[in-house]
Amino acid sequence: ATLTSTSTARRRIAAQLEDLGGYPEMVDVRRRHGFPRSVTIRSVDLDGADPTALAETAKALRSCSYGRFVDVLHVGLAGYSDRNDWAPTLRALAQAPNPERIRELHFDHYESTECEISWATMGDLSGLFAPFTGLEVLHLKSGAGGTLGELHLPSLRRFVRESGGLSAEEIASIMNATWPALEHLEIWTGDPNYGAASTVAALRAVFDRARFPALRHLGIVNSTWVEDVIDALAASKLLPQLHSLDLSKGIFARRG
Secondary structure, three states: OHHHHHHHHHHHHHHHHHHHHHOOOEEEEEEEOOEEEEEEEOOOOOOOOOHHHHHHHHHHHHHOHHHHHOOEEEEOOOOOHHHOOOHHHHHHHHHOOOHHHOOEEEEOOOOOOOOOOOOOOOEEOOOOOOOOOOOOEEEEEOOOOEEOOOOEOOOOOEEEEEOOEOOHHHHHHHHOOEOOOOOEEEEEEEOHHHOOOOOHHHHHHHHOHHHOOOOOEEEEEEEOOHHHHHHHHHOOOOHHHOOEEEOOOOOOOOOO
16 A cells, blocks of 8 residues: 555656646756655746746745655756846745755856856845755855845755855855854855955954854855965864865965
């Protein structure tokens, strides 16, 4: 009886996935033991894309009965360059059933052939992460032109903010975030010519061991002031607890 029930459930899920074929934004579905677990969505026509179209796909995905099995979501661009706005998509996911069951959110599914990272905005995401209490991985890839707001993510273990120019406001959101379980923190600070508006002083909180008790990996990546990071980190209380350190893509100019 259990085998029959499982087989029936899989056929029903497969049928619902086919029904969602009407949404061209859904580009990839990965299954585990026959059930969908990871889904990738993106806008097909970036030039004429309406950011709400991607949000509708996300809503349809999470509202289907099989949506409870999908706990990993990769999201591509909702629009080209400064027309990209992930806020409608994140809001749709937050308002859909069981947002607390989503374990991973990756807003990163695009290449430079589609849009340069420094061109892509992300929108105002303030207050939209609160329902994702079970979120363990959050990856955001975009340039300047967006707001993180207050971050309270008690289950988050890995955070990656990939950027060509990170604003001082975003760094403040990251430094003031509440995520006691965080093990992996990776911040791409970028270049002032692409919107980066911060200094190593803005990262002072990350070098305070008490703020990140579980941190094992630190990445200060794509930074024009990585030499100053080395000085601050060498004298910090955080360094002894790290297992790995990533200072790649930075500029070593003054001291080589």
